[in-house]
Amino acid sequence: MQDKITSEKLEKYFTITEKALKIAEKSRNNTNLVEEREDFLDMIQRYIEDAKHFKEKGDIVTAFAALNYAHGWLDAGARLGIFDVHDNRLFTVD
Numbered sequence: 001m002q003d004k005i006t007s008e009k010l011e012k013y014f015t016i017t018e019k020a021l022k023i024a025e026k027s028r029n030n031t032n033l034v035e036e037r038e039d040f041l042d043m044i045q046r047y048i049e050d051a052k053h054f055k056e057k058g059d060i061v062t063a064f065a066a067l068n069y070a071h072g073w074l075d076a077g078a079r080l081g082i083f084d085v086h087d088n089r090l091f092t093v094d
Contacts, residue, residue, distance in 0.1 A: 005064045010055065013067045017048060020074050020090040023083075030081035037082040044073045 021044055029037050047070035054063035077083040078091040088094045 005060050007060065010060050010064055010067075013064065013071075014048075014051065016090065017067050017071050017074070020071065020085075020087075021045070021048065023085055023087060023090065024074055024077060028084040030084050033080065033082050036080075037077065040073055040077045040082060044070045044077075047073065 021041075024044070025041065031037075047066045051063040051066035051070065054060070054066060074083070074090075075092045078085050078093045083091075085091050086094055
């Protein structure tokens with residue numbers, strides 16, 4: 001069903017978000033927003049850790065929500081240019 005958050009769907013989004021984070025971390029920064037980039041990376045990592053915490057507690061809805069926040073930070077960073085990424089499967093770019 002498309003209206004349920006399953007464990008499989010949650011794992012899929014963990015994989016996607018963690019892959020996008022690795023790409024973002026390795027990317028160049030096309031701006032002068034050095035401290036902001038570090039803040040974005042910190043927030044992304046914190047939301048991923050929150051997602052893991054909620055998953056361990058069996059709260060997959062909140063875990064899924066935390067992953068979506070993490071990916072929102074990734075997309076915002078890509079749109080701002082603090083992550084120079086060109087993968088429109090993982091980011092809202094190009």
